[in-house]
Amino acid sequence: MTTVARPERPLGDLLREWRRTRGMSQLDLSIEAGVSARHLSFVETGRSRPSPDLILRLAEQLDIPLAERNTMLLAAGYAPAYPSHQLADPELAPLRAAVRQILDGHGPYPAVLVDRQWHLVEANPAVALFTAGVDPRLLVPPVNVLRLTLHPGGLAPRIVNLSQWRGHLLGRLRQQVLATDDAALSALLQELRGYPGGDDVAAPEDDTLSRVVIPLRYRHGDRDLSFVSTTTLFGTPLDVTVSGLAVEAFFPADPVTTATLHALGSSATGVT
Structure with a gap:
């Protein structure tokens, strides 16, 4: 199974970049993910550390690929949620x-x-x-x-x-x-x-x-x-x-x- 190094960029930067790539405002994403816009703002600025469940919920709403979801979890100090096997495994x-x-x-x-x-x-x-x-x-x-x-x-x-x-x-x-x-x-x-x-x-x-x-x-x-x-x-x-x-x-x-x-x-x- 492939291991992934912890990314250098903080979670807030990654989340903000994906949100903008998808053309969503903080308010849009907060409504879709069922979280307050204030809390989402704190996550993006690094003032709040979200739970793994919230990270995955936000990633789901942004339709982020599985590999990048793992990167976001690692950036927040959590273990990856999705394995990455070789086809020969x-x-x-x-x-x-x-x-x-x-x-x-x-x-x-x-x-x-x-x-x-x-x-x-x-x-x-x-x-x-x-x-x-x-x-x-x-x-x-x-x-x-x-x-x-x-x-x-x-x-x-x-x-x-x-x-x-x-x-x-x-x-x-x-x-x-x-x-x-x-x-x-x-x-x-x-x-x-x-x-x-x-x-x-x-x-x-x-x-x-x-x-x-x-x-x-x-x-x-x-x-x-x-x-x-x-x-x-x-x-x-x-x-x-x-x-x-x-x-x-x-x-x-x-x-x-x-x-x-x-x-x-x-x-x-x-x-x-």
């Missing part, structure tokens, strides 16, 4: 089994498991469709899935609707930075913005599918494949590691893509 064996079942069961369609900073944790064999031909340096662990996708040496040259897909991914990452205040994600966003491929905003395309969802259109050989994607999070996580995990799964959006993926899957397994 025995405690997470049921989760690993569930993820493996999801990834394997999704074949022959691509699916990956990523952490909250978009590092590749696991993938099913169908992901080879995307990684074939990319710069090997982008596949050296830890592999960042967003960098792999938008880097000129990655998937980008084969993404037919690169401007649209790039805008979609940057929009998701931008929202994640706002929600988590994660410095590593902020740095990643700035890096990805420097890659060529279009504007930061997803450009609309005039076709039936694009009016419903933003598809990924990917060139494979002489065929343009079309995918829709889904994101699966783990419900009610109480572990820091688990709270940041997501399964990104791709489904074929047309008969050509379906037939191609099944043919590739059969070829990989030796089935005729």
Whole structure:
């Protein structure tokens, strides 16, 4: 289990920063958390030391990520409330089994498991469709899935609707930075913005599918494949590691893509 050092910044500073990030006044937060505005003011200025329950209640109202809730507790001199296991730890064996079942069961369609900073944790064999031909340096662990996708040496040259897909991914990452205040994600966003491929905003395309969802259109050989994607999070996580995990799964959006993926899957397994 990961241990966390006590932060240098006091609880009041952390709480004030998160409150302002969420666009809430002291009065707004006090009402939502069921505490007096006077007491909340004392907490932010360091004149009052709140209980662990109050810290967690305030963090819940501010929708603060679990890791940062632990940081707030440590800043106030309390023990972390949420464990942070490694995926290889025995405690997470049921989760690993569930993820493996999801990834394997999704074949022959691509699916990956990523952490909250978009590092590749696991993938099913169908992901080879995307990684074939990319710069090997982008596949050296830890592999960042967003960098792999938008880097000129990655998937980008084969993404037919690169401007649209790039805008979609940057929009998701931008929202994640706002929600988590994660410095590593902020740095990643700035890096990805420097890659060529279009504007930061997803450009609309005039076709039936694009009016419903933003598809990924990917060139494979002489065929343009079309995918829709889904994101699966783990419900009610109480572990820091688990709270940041997501399964990104791709489904074929047309008969050509379906037939191609099944043919590739059969070829990989030796089935005729």
